[in-house]
Amino acid sequence: MSSHTHKEAVPYNAPAGRPALRIAFASGKGGTGKTTVATNLALVAAAAGEEVTYLDCDVEVPDGHLFIKPEMMSRREVTAGIPRLDMALCDVCGKCGEFCRYSAITVIGKKVLTFPGLCHHCGGCMLVCPVGAISEKAQPIGSVEEGAGRGVRFVQGLLKVGALAAPPVISAVKEAAADGLVILDAPPGTSCPVIETLRDSDFVVLVTEPTPFGLNDLAIAVEMLRMMSLPFCVLVNRARPGATQVADYCADKSIDIIAEIPDDRRIAESYSRGEMIIETVNGVRVIFEGLFERLCDVAGAARRGTRGRHIEGAP
Amino acid sequence: MKVVVTSTGPDLDSRMDSRLGRAEKYVFVDTNTLETIASDNPAGFASAGAGVQSAKFIVEQGAEAVLTGNCGPNAFSALAAGGVEVYVGSCLTVRDMVEAFLGGKLRRVSGASVESHFGMRGNS
Numbered sequence: 417m418s419s420h421t422h423k424e425a426v427p428y429n430a431p432a433g434r435p436a437l438r439i440a441f442a443s444g445k446g447g448t449g450k451t452t453v454a455t456n457l458a459l460v461a462a463a464a465g466e467e468v469t470y471l472d473c474d475v476e477v478p479d480g481h482l483f484i485k486p487e488m489m490s491r492r493e494v495t496a497g498i499p500r501l502d503m504a505l506c507d508v509c510g511k512c513g514e515f516c517r518y519s520a521i522t523v524i525g526k527k528v529l530t531f532p533g534l535c536h537h538c539g540g541c542m543l544v545c546p547v548g549a550i551s552e553k554a555q556p557i558g559s560v561e562e563g564a565g566r567g568v569r570f571v572q573g574l575l576k577v578g579a580l581a582a583p584p585v586i587s588a589v590k591e592a593a594a595d596g597l598v599i600l601d602a603p604p605g606t607s608c609p610v611i612e613t614l615r616d617s618d619f620v621v622l623v624t625e626p627t628p629f630g631l632n633d634l635a636i637a638v639e640m641l642r643m644m645s646l647p648f649c650v651l652v653n654r655a656r657p658g659a660t661q662v663a664d665y666c667a668d669k670s671i672d673i674i675a676e677i678p679d680d681r682r683i684a685e686s687y688s689r690g691e692m693i694i695e696t697v698n699g700v701r702v703i704f705e706g707l708f709e710r711l712c713d714v715a716g717a718a719r720r721g722t723r724g725r726h727i728e729g730a731p
Numbered sequence: 732m733k734v735v736v737t738s739t740g741p742d743l744d745s746r747m748d749s750r751l752g753r754a755e756k757y758v759f760v761d762t763n764t765l766e767t768i769a770s771d772n773p774a775g776f777a778s779a780g781a782g783v784q785s786a787k788f789i790v791e792q793g794a795e796a797v798l799t800g801n802c803g804p805n806a807f808s809a810l811a812a813g814g815v816e817v818y819v820g821s822c823l824t825v826r827d828m829v830e831a832f833l834g835g836k837l838r839r840v841s842g843a844s845v846e847s848h849f850g851m852r853g854n855s
């Protein structure tokens with residue numbers, strides 16, 4: 417049973433100069449409709465007069481652009497450090513290879529090999545080399561593109577094919593955050609890139625499906641968020657009457673279900689055509705308007721509770 | 732000659748494993764005597780770089796050739812650095828692989844046969 421009692425919604429209006437309200441959309445697994453929810457919410461918020469920045473942090477497969485259809489105006493490359501060896505200095509002591517847990521630098525026989533594609537850019541090998549034979553070289557690992565579409569400022573990160581380390585690209589995307597409402601589309605799962613995305617957000621919406629698999633991944637994501645001490649709620653996508661596992665779980669764990677989007681063939685079809693479901697399927701816009709109001713309420717309150725004094729009372 | 736076959740089990744009659752970095756076991760075979768020594772893959776559960784780690788292990792065990800199904804570019808470079816040749820083919824058992832190798836029926840790889848991270852598929 418979910419608590420659907422609507423408290424008096426107090427829309428969050430960001431006065432000019434006020435730091436952004438950052439709301440992240442995450443899910444324990446892929447394919448839950450996280451991007452659909454995030455993009456439709458972005459449009460509803462923009463229509464309500466909010467200054468919206470959409471940050472697509474799902475840098476391995478960013479797909480928010482398929483819906484917002486932004487016109488890109490700028491692009492910059494993101495680089496990260498990989499080791500560069502000076503074999504004239506190296507005495508093949510093997511310390512770098514012992515240190516690197518990704519085998520991105522490996523000593524085989526009398527050779528030191530580097531595998532830039534495996535490197536996670538921690539810089540450790542450079543520190544452990546006793547003779548200073550390793551220096552840092554900038555390797556392009558991705559890019560950040562910025563543009564606008566449908567009244568929404570749109571920023572997306574793109575990890576280069578074959579690059580492993582998404583976090584530096586995600587953090588470059590997040591640097592583009594501005595005032596107003598910032599919507600972050602997180603990668604699915606609970607790995608480092610997800611944590612990098614969610615870190616320092618004010619509120620997280622976990623999008624899930626009412627299936628046993630959905631519930632299993634939701635529970636893992638909930639653990640992660642509790643460990644990160646982030647305020648969050650759950651949104652059930654493709655909700656079906658009778659499928660109450662997620663609702664029961666949330667009731668048991670005192671987690672608020674902020675909205676349910678019904679399982680509707682028209683939504684799935686419209687989505688697969690890259691359309692905004694608030695515009696194409698009757699009754700969906702009002703769900704998102706309600707979601708937006710409640711989110712402003714709970715996310716704004718969560719922020720005022722955690723860091724509010726800081727923001728409100730700052731001289 | 733000492734070769735190593737990627738395997739799902741410990742002896743000549745075990746089914747071969749077509750993956751290199753994520754193979755379950757390595758069966759080292761003396762091609763003259765058909766004596767075997769089996770070993771677990773020390774990198775089987777590594778989150779990344781399994782191919783390189785297993786290649787390093789194979790080099791250190793003194794194998795001269797690897798008989799496997801697929802070899803990614805990183806593992807291949809690491810094996811090449813250690814002077815280990817790579818042969819690929821798909822046979823049922825470890826014994827079949829060794830026989831195919833001796834009969835010249837396996838393909839010698841001169842570059843990677845699949846892209847990186849092949850063995851993670853369906854495994855992750």
Ligand code: SF4
Nearest residue numbers: 506508509510512545
């Ligand atoms: S730690 Fe430095 S000296 Fe030792 S093997 Fe690595 S690069 Fe060479």
Ligand code: SF4
Nearest residue numbers: 516535536538539541
């Ligand atoms: S920077 Fe870190 S991950 Fe990259 S090779 Fe060096 S130790 Fe390994």
